[in-house]
Amino acid sequence: MVQVADNLTNIQTTIQTACDKCKRNTSEITIIGVTKYVTIERTEEALQAGIQNLGENRLEGFYEKYEHFRERAKWHFIGTLQSRKVKDVIDKVDFIHSLDRTSLAKEINKRSEKPVNCFIQVNVSGEESKHGIELSEVESFISTLSVYPNIHVVGLMTMAPHTDDQELLRQTFRLLRETRDRISSKQLSSAPCTYLSMGMSNDYQIAVEEGATHIRIGSNLVGSKTSEV
Numbered sequence: 001m002v003q004v005a006d007n008l009t010n011i012q013t014t015i016q017t018a019c020d021k022c023k024r025n026t027s028e029i030t031i032i033g034v035t036k037y038v039t040i041e042r043t044e045e046a047l048q049a050g051i052q053n054l055g056e057n058r059l060e061g062f063y064e065k066y067e068h069f070r071e072r073a074k075w076h077f078i079g080t081l082q083s084r085k086v087k088d089v090i091d092k093v094d095f096i097h098s099l100d101r102t103s104l105a106k107e108i109n110k111r112s113e114k115p116v117n118c119f120i121q122v123n124v125s126g127e128e129s130k131h132g133i134e135l136s137e138v139e140s141f142i143s144t145l146s147v148y149p150n151i152h153v154v155g156l157m158t159m160a161p162h163t164d165d166q167e168l169l170r171q172t173f174r175l176l177r178e179t180r181d182r183i184s185s186k187q188l189s190s191a192p193c194t195y196l197s198m199g200m201s202n203d204y205q206i207a208v209e210e211g212a213t214h215i216r217i218g219s220n221l222v223g224s225k226t227s228e229v
């Protein structure tokens with residue numbers, strides 16, 4: 001099994017290349033280590049290698065890692081969140097990447113005692129199987145959130161389609177960035193919307209070239225269940 005530190009070095013090199021291409025600074029990019037497939041030990045290795053942000057997409061995995069590591073990481077919940085589970089996680093997460101409906105916003109607002117950093121999950125490609133707000137609905141969705149003082153919209157998140165079509169991936173990320181730009185230019189106090197959570201193991205280089213600020217890397221960093229890279 002390749003050491004996480006070596007994987008991280010490779011990822012950092014790729015980020016550097018992508019940043020050079022589009023004149024960005026690597027300090028703008030946060031790597032979220034997605035540990036959903038791996039053990040506590042492998043997660044420990046990621047933290048030792050310098051990863052400071054961890055992401056989980058399911059509650060069981062989230063609790064397991066959170067209980068173990070607590071304040072040694074910033075915690076990102078990146079999966080679908082059921083409203084009835086909000087009360088259990090709300091005091092533990094630093095960022096929720098999957099705000100995709102008003103009922104969830106209402107519950108987060110009610111259960112938290114302070115503003116929660118949320119990314120709006122956007123279904124850029126319009127695939128029916130995907131969660132998320134349609135691109136054309138994002139701005140009106142965000143304006144409906146202004147009645148919830150504990151919803152702080154820090155950015156937009158998307159999962160790109162499963163494809164090797166580089167142009168389609170680029171187009172997906174670019175559309176999200178353009179939408180982000182429109183929203184952030186309004187300078188709403190409840191929705192600064194400066195971040196872009198996009199890019200996973202297979203497509204993060206393109207995502208960084210298109211403006212990603214938070215990339216969510218699982219298999220390329222810590223490995224997956226089937227094959228530890």
Ligand SMILES: *Cc1c(COP(=O)(O)O)cnc(C)c1O
Pocket residue numbers: 034036057078079159200201202216217218219220224
């Ligand atoms: C699993 C997962 C990732 C990481 O995927 P990899 O391809 O293993 O890097 C990123 N984002 C979400 C929402 C995920 O569920």
